[in-house]
Amino acid sequence: MTLRSGLRSVALLLLGTVPGVIRAQGGASGQIVDRIVAVVGTTPITASQVEEQLALMQSEGQQLPSDSAGRAALRRQILTQMVEDELLVQQAQRDTNLKVTDREVQDQVEQTVQNVRKQFTSGAEFQSQLRAAGFGSEEEWRRWLADNQRRSILRDRLLDELRQKGKLRPIPPSEAQMRTFWEQNRGQQSKRPASVSFRQIVITPKPDSAAKARARQLAESLVVVLRGGADFADVARRFSSDSGSREAGGELGWFRRGRMVKEFEDVAFRMRPGEISGVVETEFGYHVIQVERVQPAEVEARHVLIAPVISAAQLALARRLADSVHDALAGGASFDSLARRYHDPNEPKLADALPASQLPPDYLKAIGKESVPGLKPVIAVAEGTARARFVVLELIRRLPEGEFAFEDVKDRIRDALSQRLAEQHYLDLLRRTTYVDIRL
Known part of the structure; x- marks a missing residue:
C-alpha cells in the first residue's frame, strides 16, 4: 500500500499537531536547503515546516488556492498559526505547575505507532515508508512523535488552566464577525446530516430498599477485599455492573471535572494514586474507586459499579x-x-x-x-x-440531509468565535513580552 502523504501526514492526522522539526534535503548531497521564516523567542520556524503543513492540508482533502498570490496568503496564515502555537508552548514550559510525564507521552506514542502500523501489510513496507518520509529509523520517528505529543499536551493544559482560572473568558463576537466567519468557511461546511x-x-x-441494601452490602465487602490487596481489574471484571468499563478491568481513563457525576468526581479528585475509596453512592448505584494517576486538573481512575437489581x-x-x-x-x-x-x-x-x-x-x-x-x-x-x-x-x-443555513450553525459559530477571540487576546498579551520576528 501507499499512503497519500506518507507516514508524516498519517502521524500528524492522528496527533493533530504541527511538526516541530523538519528537514529539507537537496539532491544526493543531503545538504540542508531550508530557511528561517520566523523566530519566536529563540526558536526558529523554517520554510519546510510551513510547506509540510500545506501538504498536510492537501492530504486531508482541503482545496488549496491554485494561484501564487493565494498560496502565499495561505502560507502566511499557516505561519501565523505556527507562531501562535509556539507562543503557547513556550508559556506552558514557563509554568512550573504544568507537568507532562514521560509515561503519558509514551502511551500516546505507542497508540499512534500501533494505529499507523495497522495501515501496512508488512514490516518491510512500514520501514520503507518511514525512509520515504525522511526518518532514518523507527526510533527517530518515535522521538519526533514524542516531542510533538508533549508540546500538544502542554499547550492544551495551559489553555485548560487559563479557562479554569477565569483568565480566558469568552469574548462575544458581533453579528458581522459571525457572518464573515460563515461566508469565509461555507465552502468547507459538510452536509447537514438527516x-x-x-x-x-x-x-x-x-430499585426497592431491599435491593439497594444488598447492593451497598456487596460494595462494602468489595472495599474490604480490595484494601486487602485483591487485584482491582479482576474484581471489576467479575462484579462490576458497568458494561462500558467492566471488560477493561473498570478502567475509565483520564477525566477532568464535569465529565463524571458530582458525587463520583468529588471523591476521585480528593484521592491519592493507588488509594481505594469507600463506597460512593450515585444515581447509577454504588461505586468503589481506585485512582491510578493524578495530573493538574485531571485524574486517571478505575471503578467497580454495583447497581441495585431492579x-x-x-x-x-x-x-x-x-x-x-x-x-x-x-x-x-x-x-x-x-x-x-x-x-x-x-x-x-x-x-x-x-x-x-x-x-x-x-x-x-x-x-x-x-x-x-x-x-x-x-x-x-x-x-x-x-x-x-x-x-x-x-x-x-x-x-433530510441538506445544506446548513447560517441560522443552523449560528450558535456554534458564536461559541467557537468567542473562544477564539479570548485566545487571540491572550496571544496578543504574550506577543508583548516575547520576541517575535516574522520574515515571510
Missing part, C-alpha cells in the same frame, strides 16, 4: 406509569406538567436536530424513518439491563 427533533418523558424504574415488579410499575403518561398526553394533558412530575432529571428532555445516525438503537427501532410529528408508542430502552427505562416520545420534526 436529523430528528423530539421531546421525551423518561420513566426510570426505581425487580420485575418495579419494572412493571414503571411500564404502567409510562403507559398512563402516554395516554394522558394523547388525551390533551400538558407535556411540561407531566414532565415536571415524572421525567427522570438525569435524562435530556429535549433533543434538537439530533443526527439520525446518533439515535440510540431502541429509539431507531421504535420510530424508524417515521416523519409525521406527534406522540409515538412507548419505547422500552435497555431492557434486561440495570439501565432499563421507558420513554414517552413526541416527534417534533425530521429533516
Whole structure:
C-alpha cells in the first residue's frame, strides 16, 4: 500500500499537531536547503515546516488556492498559526505547575505507532515508508512523535488552566464577525446530516430498599477485599455492573471535572494514586474507586459499579406509569406538567436536530424513518439491563440531509468565535513580552 502523504501526514492526522522539526534535503548531497521564516523567542520556524503543513492540508482533502498570490496568503496564515502555537508552548514550559510525564507521552506514542502500523501489510513496507518520509529509523520517528505529543499536551493544559482560572473568558463576537466567519468557511461546511427533533418523558424504574441494601452490602465487602490487596481489574471484571468499563478491568481513563457525576468526581479528585475509596453512592448505584494517576486538573481512575437489581415488579410499575403518561398526553394533558412530575432529571428532555445516525438503537427501532410529528408508542430502552427505562416520545420534526443555513450553525459559530477571540487576546498579551520576528 501507499499512503497519500506518507507516514508524516498519517502521524500528524492522528496527533493533530504541527511538526516541530523538519528537514529539507537537496539532491544526493543531503545538504540542508531550508530557511528561517520566523523566530519566536529563540526558536526558529523554517520554510519546510510551513510547506509540510500545506501538504498536510492537501492530504486531508482541503482545496488549496491554485494561484501564487493565494498560496502565499495561505502560507502566511499557516505561519501565523505556527507562531501562535509556539507562543503557547513556550508559556506552558514557563509554568512550573504544568507537568507532562514521560509515561503519558509514551502511551500516546505507542497508540499512534500501533494505529499507523495497522495501515501496512508488512514490516518491510512500514520501514520503507518511514525512509520515504525522511526518518532514518523507527526510533527517530518515535522521538519526533514524542516531542510533538508533549508540546500538544502542554499547550492544551495551559489553555485548560487559563479557562479554569477565569483568565480566558469568552469574548462575544458581533453579528458581522459571525457572518464573515460563515461566508469565509461555507465552502468547507459538510452536509447537514438527516436529523430528528423530539421531546421525551423518561420513566426510570426505581430499585426497592431491599435491593439497594444488598447492593451497598456487596460494595462494602468489595472495599474490604480490595484494601486487602485483591487485584482491582479482576474484581471489576467479575462484579462490576458497568458494561462500558467492566471488560477493561473498570478502567475509565483520564477525566477532568464535569465529565463524571458530582458525587463520583468529588471523591476521585480528593484521592491519592493507588488509594481505594469507600463506597460512593450515585444515581447509577454504588461505586468503589481506585485512582491510578493524578495530573493538574485531571485524574486517571478505575471503578467497580454495583447497581441495585431492579425487580420485575418495579419494572412493571414503571411500564404502567409510562403507559398512563402516554395516554394522558394523547388525551390533551400538558407535556411540561407531566414532565415536571415524572421525567427522570438525569435524562435530556429535549433533543434538537439530533443526527439520525446518533439515535440510540431502541429509539431507531421504535420510530424508524417515521416523519409525521406527534406522540409515538412507548419505547422500552435497555431492557434486561440495570439501565432499563421507558420513554414517552413526541416527534417534533425530521429533516433530510441538506445544506446548513447560517441560522443552523449560528450558535456554534458564536461559541467557537468567542473562544477564539479570548485566545487571540491572550496571544496578543504574550506577543508583548516575547520576541517575535516574522520574515515571510
